[in-house]
Amino acid sequence: MDTQPSRLMAIYRTLYSRYGAQHWWPGDTPFEVMVGTILTQNTSWNNVEKAMVNLKPYLQPQVIYNMEDKKLAQLIRPSGFFNIKTKRLKNFLNWFKGKDFSLEPLKTLGPYDIRKELLGIKGIGRETADSIILYALNIPIFVVDAYTKRMFKRLGFSLPKSYDDIQKFFQDNLPKKVQLYNKYHALIVRHCKECCKKKPLCDTCCLKDDCQKEGLP
Ligand code: SF4
Incomplete structure (x- = not known):
């Protein structure tokens, strides 16, 4: 057996x-969870929390999409590697804009189709993609x-x-x-x-x- x-x-x-x-995952909205999964790469959650507090007034996809990179980098500075993470967030938001900043189109896909899309975004690896699928989309995939x-x-x-x-x-x-x-x-x-x-x-x-x-x- x-x-x-x-x-x-x-x-x-x-x-x-x-x-x-x-x-888990701490966050009031699926978008907040998605941002958290990207910021937590290579750092501790304590540092991400500080960045999330700074970001809180701006946590709308359109707002961050339109934000100047320099300002975004300053806000997320406590999460470390803030210039790289600014690029990653912007890459993610460019992709998300293609979905009209809505998770609805993704809900018709299977977890591995969503994952394939997420892995196509520069700077998103398997662990981050799967965290987004599990914790933001509530689809069972083991991280x-x-x-x-x-x-x-x-x-x-x-x-x-x-x-x-x-x-x-x-x-x-x-x-x-x-x-x-x-x-x-x-x-x-x-x-x-x-x-x-x-x-x-x-x-x-x-x-x-x-x-x-x-x-x-
Ligand atoms: S899981 Fe095993 S190796 Fe890890 S702390 Fe417990 S006893 Fe030690």
Whole structure:
């Protein structure tokens, strides 16, 4: 019998009991969530939060589309790499303008068609595209990141190498549910920030009884 699905669900339940709901992705509108996913590349959410506070009065797609790059760069400065992220946001908004700044046309597409479109935008990678699909569009697609790879390798899962194959592994072994994927990814991030860090705190870990500590000394 394949034990992977039940083990994955057991890990989810343990993390949920330990940390509770994470209320991801923070944002009042799908557009705000999309902007957040782009700004959070290569930085911590604390820095993104400061940029989001600056952006809050302007968080309409048309407003940011028409904003001068220089002003946008100043507003998002706290998120780091602000010139690159200004370009990425503008690239994204150019694409979004082609949809009349509406998510409706996307809702008729499957997740991988939406993903293909998003990956065609310069500066949008798989993790960002999938975060937009899951957290802004509420379509079930499992988001994979460095934390996911680190934690599940240590737990003893023999994960495939590529992003897409790792995603397929989770999707093949978990029920395809938006709320489950939403919460699971958020819990993985929380656990890796607090406990399964680069130098893990295994003694206090809620998963220690089910962990093979692969790759650890
Ligand atoms: S026991 Fe250690 S290596 Fe395993 S998940 Fe917990 S913190 Fe990570």
